[in-house]
Amino acid sequence: MSSLDMEKLVSLCKRRGFIFPSSEIYGGIGGFWDYGPLGVELKRNIKDAWWHDIVRTRDDMVGLDCSIIMNPRVWEASGHVGGFSDPLVDCKKTKERYRADQLWVFIYRFNAKDDPGKHLEFWWGSLGGAPEEARKAAEARAAKVAKKLGQPLDSSVTGYMQLAPEDRDKVIGPSVDEAGTLTEPRSFNLMFKTFVGALESESNVAYLRPETAQGIFANFKNVCDTGRVKIPFGIAQVGKSFRNEINPRNFTFRSREFEQMEIEFFCKPEDAKEWYAYWRKARFDWYVKLGLRSEKLRLRDHDPDELAFYSTATADIEYAFPFGISELEGIAHRGDYDLTQHMKFSGKDLTYFDEESKARFTPHVIEPSAGADRATLAFLCEAFHEDVVENETRTVMKLHPRLAPIKAAVFPLVKRDGMPEKAMSIHKCIQQKFASFYDQTGAVGRRYRRQDEAGTPYCITIDGQTLTDDTVTIRDRDSLKQWRVPSANIDTIIEDLITGKTTVPGADSAN
RNA sequence: GCGGGUGUAGCUCAAUGGUAGAGCACCUGCCUUCCAAGCAGGACACGUGGGUUCGAUUCCCAUCACCCGCUCCA
Structure with a gap:
């Protein structure tokens, strides 16, 4: 399907009442979409199929529906408050974008050639996780200048973030030869902030969840205490999540408000590898069963350097959308990272006691995390056909009968x-x-x-x-x-x- | 967030510095026994806000949305 056909699909979605731009009569709002009469049935059928196949027909799964706004400490424990926002700097000349906390400024002072009493300063910006990593590039630039002006009198290093605002104009960007091309550091925080209670103050800041998963971890003890589950078991949840995406794009694919279908599957540490392999296959097969052709789907294992530091294995289920191959669902082996973090931050014991082996341990977790809107979009793309019947084009959505609105x-x-x-x-x-x-x-x-x-x-x-x-x-x-x-x-x-x-x-x- | 493009009816498009047209879709009636039939009638649009002008859908500026490319995507 070409990009032209994506336009046809968007047009059909609007014409037939699958998907509309949100608040369109007010000019719309980027990154938000509404599901019309047909769309709401389709998306509901997809979520129902997932819930039926994942929760209802299995004895090792239970469901959960937790609140969207939680205690903000949840997001400190998960790392979202600290790690979900990056201060970024743009270079106005080269259009490059740098992470401001990885941009270091090396200040070298030289004697001016024609007037030895006068000093010249060069503020070179250089990239690296730490000043040592960035130093080499700055030294190379200094050496070049030293050929003309002689050895530098002295040098110092500071973070771009730490510079006084009036000094930022002095910095020479990593890819340019002139100063003043870098913007102020801007924080791109993907968390949606809000206030609980009618008074807005720093003390009642809360966040709309960026994923449903943390609500499951926060309820792990509650679910265990109901006494109806034994490891290995999973907790499933379907619900809205919110991310302030820098650049929503590709129809509903990257939206700021979206719906997830997530599983956290808890197991013994020694069985985690096996369960990871199980879910990796089971989730792929689910999409095929509901009509996505397997040749349009692929299961891509993350490279080791692509993995989050706590994960030992992650795979993406990707679909060949008209706009490119993109992720529908990620299956991550998260180890005991999340439960350990929540134990640390909450002070509560989230370990599990296995009656059979009389052993106490922190369960390991396999997380198949699917996007309901992305699945909906993939099924729509897959279904779209223009058949020619007696020299006339017949537009037909060949949706699986189970999903058809x-x-x-x-x-x-x-x-x-x-x-x-x-x-x-x-x-x-x-x-x-x-x-x-x-x-x-x-x-x-x-x-x-x-x-x-x-x-x-x-x-x-x-x-x-x-x-x-x-x-x-x-x-x-x-x-x-x-x-x-x-x-x-x-x-x-x-x-x-x-x-x-x-x-x-x-x-x-x-x- | 940057650069480029687009914005006219539900959809696809046209025309125009002087009150906007078509095809399809939609509604009503008549007619119709199986794959977008016919006849008659009907409703519906210049993304938003400024500016220039006697007059702006048209020219200019801003803004919003969408598309393409970059960037970002724990």
Whole structure:
């Protein structure tokens, strides 16, 4: 799919009511999106499928729904308050961007050539994790100047962050030869700050969570104390998270408000490697099962230098979006980092006592963390098709029946002879079990096409024959095949098709 | 945050310094027995705010949003 097709998808999403720009009538707001009538059903079906497969049908998983705003100490323990904000400096000339805390300023003083009593100062900016790392580059520049002016009188080093504001203009950026091209350090803090209580003061600062995971760790003891879980087990949570992304981009892919589907799976330290391998595969297979083609998906293991310092292994499930290959879900082996951090900061014992082995230990954690909006976008991209039928383009969303916003649409072939009444009663019947849509306007072919764009897998049409033998036609979205079935147990017939218990008949038995 | 581009109806596009048009979609009626039918009628738009001008959708400035590239993404 080219980028042109991404535009088509965005257009279809808006036209058919999948996704709208947030607060559009006020000019919108970057990084926020709304789900329309079809979109909310699709996203809900994805979250429901996840919850069903991860929590309901497993005996080693329980669910949780914790608050979005937590005690701010949670985010100190997790490292988000300290590590989630980087002061950045831009070079106005080269457009390069540096981390201000890794930019060191080496000040060298030389005697001026024509006037030995006068001193010249050079403030060279140089990059490095510590001054020692940065020194080499500065020394090279000093040596160059020394050829003209002689050896420097003295030198000193300071952090760019520590400079007085009026001195920042003196600094020569790492990639330029003139001073004054660097901006003030600006803090790009990705945490959403707010205040708890009506009075705004530093003492009641709180944060909107940047991930749902920490709520699980903070509740680990509570869940264990309910006595219904034994290691190995997992806690699952679906919910909104917030990050002040520097640059939201690519439709809903990088949003500032987004929804996560996260698992923290707790196990014995010696079993962690095995569980990591298990979840790495299980989560990949889940996307394939729901319709993402495996050749568009890839499982990418992080390089050792890419890993967070506490993680021994991390893999990303990536999807080939039209705008590039990007992450849908990360599966991380987090060791005992999180529980240890929360023990340290809360002072509470979060170790686990294993009744069988009579051993006490800090569980290790495997974290499969998925983006619900990213999954939704991937399924939309995957589903989008433009088929050519009799020289006409048919836009059809080939969504997995389990995910389709509307499972069945019911049409009277024409608006008379009691067909609308019969169709309506069938629609009401199906509606008890599935999302169903009734439509009697215009030609039936147009109604089929409308449902194609919504991704509705099955259309049911009531015709003249229905009134005599009580059968209806079912039309399959992907094959365009039609066949007759009794209307009496139509809800069960649709259910069997959705669950895969039955399949579309090979023969076209339409009238 | 930087550079470039775009912004006209629900969608895709057009025209214009003098009150905006088309196709598709939508609504109503008639007609219609299976894949975007026909006829008649209808509703709907110049992203926002300033400036220039007698008059701005058009020119200028700012702002917002989106797209592309950079940057960032614990």
